[in-house]
Amino acid sequence: MTGVDEKECDPLELLTRVFKRLPSIGPKSAQRLSLFILRAPDDYVRAFSQALERARTRTRLCSLCCDYTEEELCPICSDPRRNKKTVCVVEQPTDLRAIEKTNEYNGMYHVLHGALSPLNAVSPADLKIKELVDRVKKGGIEEIIIATNADTEGDVTASYLMEELKGLGLKITRIGTGMPAGGELEYTDPITLTRALSNRKVID
Amino acid sequence: MTGVDEKECDPLELLTRVFKRLPSIGPKSAQRLSLFILRAPDDYVRAFSQALERARTRTRLCSLCCDYTEEELCPICSDPRRNKKTVCVVEQPTDLRAIEKTNEYNGMYHVLHGALSPLNAVSPADLKIKELVDRVKKGGIEEIIIATNADTEGDVTASYLMEELKGLGLKITRIGTGMPAGGELEYTDPITLTRALSNRKVID
Numbered sequence: 409m410t411g412v413d414e415k416e417c418d419p420l421e422l423l424t425r426v427f428k429r430l431p432s433i434g435p436k437s438a439q440r441l442s443l444f445i446l447r448a449p450d451d452y453v454r455a456f457s458q459a460l461e462r463a464r465t466r467t468r469l470c471s472l473c474c475d476y477t478e479e480e481l482c483p484i485c486s487d488p489r490r491n492k493k494t495v496c497v498v499e500q501p502t503d504l505r506a507i508e509k510t511n512e513y514n515g516m517y518h519v520l521h522g523a524l525s526p527l528n529a530v531s532p533a534d535l536k537i538k539e540l541v542d543r544v545k546k547g548g549i550e551e552i553i554i555a556t557n558a559d560t561e562g563d564v565t566a567s568y569l570m571e572e573l574k575g576l577g578l579k580i581t582r583i584g585t586g587m588p589a590g591g592e593l594e595y596t597d598p599i600t601l602t603r604a605l606s607n608r609k610v611i612d
Numbered sequence: 613m614t615g616v617d618e619k620e621c622d623p624l625e626l627l628t629r630v631f632k633r634l635p636s637i638g639p640k641s642a643q644r645l646s647l648f649i650l651r652a653p654d655d656y657v658r659a660f661s662q663a664l665e666r667a668r669t670r671t672r673l674c675s676l677c678c679d680y681t682e683e684e685l686c687p688i689c690s691d692p693r694r695n696k697k698t699v700c701v702v703e704q705p706t707d708l709r710a711i712e713k714t715n716e717y718n719g720m721y722h723v724l725h726g727a728l729s730p731l732n733a734v735s736p737a738d739l740k741i742k743e744l745v746d747r748v749k750k751g752g753i754e755e756i757i758i759a760t761n762a763d764t765e766g767d768v769t770a771s772y773l774m775e776e777l778k779g780l781g782l783k784i785t786r787i788g789t790g791m792p793a794g795g796e797l798e799y800t801d802p803i804t805l806t807r808a809l810s811n812r813k814v815i816d
Contacts, residue, residue, distance in 0.1 A: 418680075418681075418687075419663075419666055419667050419670070419671040419680050419681070419682060420680050420705050420706070420709070421709070422663045422666065422667075423663050423664070423667055425663075426656075426659055426660045426663045429656060430645055430648060431644065431645070431648050432641070432644075436798075436799065437636070439706045439709075439798070440635065440636075440706075441634055441635070442667075443704065443705065443706060444634060444635055445664065445667050446667055446671060446680055446705075450668055452630075452633060453664050453665075453667060453668040454665075454668060455630055456630040456664050457661045457662075457664040457665045457668070458661075459623075459626045459627050459629075459630045460627070460649065460657050460660050460661035460664070461657075461658075461661050462623055462626065463623050463626075463627055463646075463649050463650055463657060464654055464657040464658060464661070466623070467623040467650060476622075476623050476624050476650055477622075477623070478623060483622075500647065501624050501647065501650075502624070502643045502644075502647060505624070505625070505643075
């Protein structure tokens with residue numbers, strides 16, 4: 409199951425096997441990372457091992473936003489200073505952190521843990537969509553900002569969410585699409601340019 | 613020191629920080645690997661954590677060949693079927709494993725844990741060269757096969773070893789044909805390595 413034989417006595421081989429199971433880590437990288445670990449400072453390897461144990465034993469999903477946390481509610485959901493009326497819906501926990509880094513958003517979040525993808529057999533039941541609808545029905549939420557990726561899966565997911573949430577008296581928005589900051593028009597792909605054109609704004 | 617704040621409560625952030633300290637793992641890869649861990653089967657994450665703990669607490673250098681092991685002597689050094697008269701000197705523990713995979717070599721090994729490199733401030737005292745000389749002086753060894761990399765550091769290391777070992781009544785050879793110029797032993801395929809071993813030449 410784990411691809412790791414516990415009785416294997418060679419520490420380098422054992423490490424290589426666990427590293428090799430990580431995505432995009434091949435056999436050579438796994439060996440290199442294993443040698444790094446065997447030569448790394450004791451406190452770093454201990455911290456690494458403990459981080460894995462914490463991830464395994466103490467991590468759960470926040471009962472409100474479904475982000476990873478160690479408490480019943482994550483720090484954002486339990487922060488009284490956050491605006492509870494606005495919920496930003498993202499695909500991944502990493503997307504939430506990307507938005508937090510802007511320091512421009514003070515509302516709540518909801519993590520779907522993926523996007524709808526018929527090709528990869530990801531259906532609505534695989535995502536935290538029911539949890540979002542239940543959350544909205546409990547009341548108190550005025551705006552849903554859909555911040556799924558600007559790709560096909562993200563678009564399909566956004567459309568599905570709009571269908572699920574309409575009729576619940578919400579303002580539903582989606583984050584703007586167009587030219588990225590620092591983007592050069594010459595090198596911008598046609599789809600992005602098409603969206604940027606259709607999303608044009610009047611300059612006062 | 614570890615780049616990891618133990619009090620940091622976000623399990624995803626904590627994992628990302630430890631992964632980011634691995635060589636050639638950037639911030640984006642670290643996030644991706646962390647998400648993988650949070651979604652991975654429990655027994656895999658446990659095996660990973662335990663492999664790290666074993667590497668930290670139970671791994672030492674074999675008292676004879678200096679390879680990583682959990683015993684006083686590594687399995688190869690304690691194997692009575694191996695030919696004790698021949699010692700193959702390699703730079704890294706991964707090089708030893710590459711040669712073992714050829715199934716063509718039945719002698720012993722000596723792991724230097726690096727190669728001489730004035731540019732990187734690696735001097736003879738940083739390598740397990742004294743251990744090799746001491747081992748030879750104890751007697752019983754008839755041939756030393758120098759299997760350092762076929763690059764500048766490997767060549768310099770081989771020359772240095774020859775100087776250190778000459779006059780001790782040894783046959784000193786170096787793996788020769790088969791290795792491409794500038795090639796690294798760790799990444800050489802088993803057939804090429806087999807040829808290099810069988811085509812070794814006496815160094816005058």
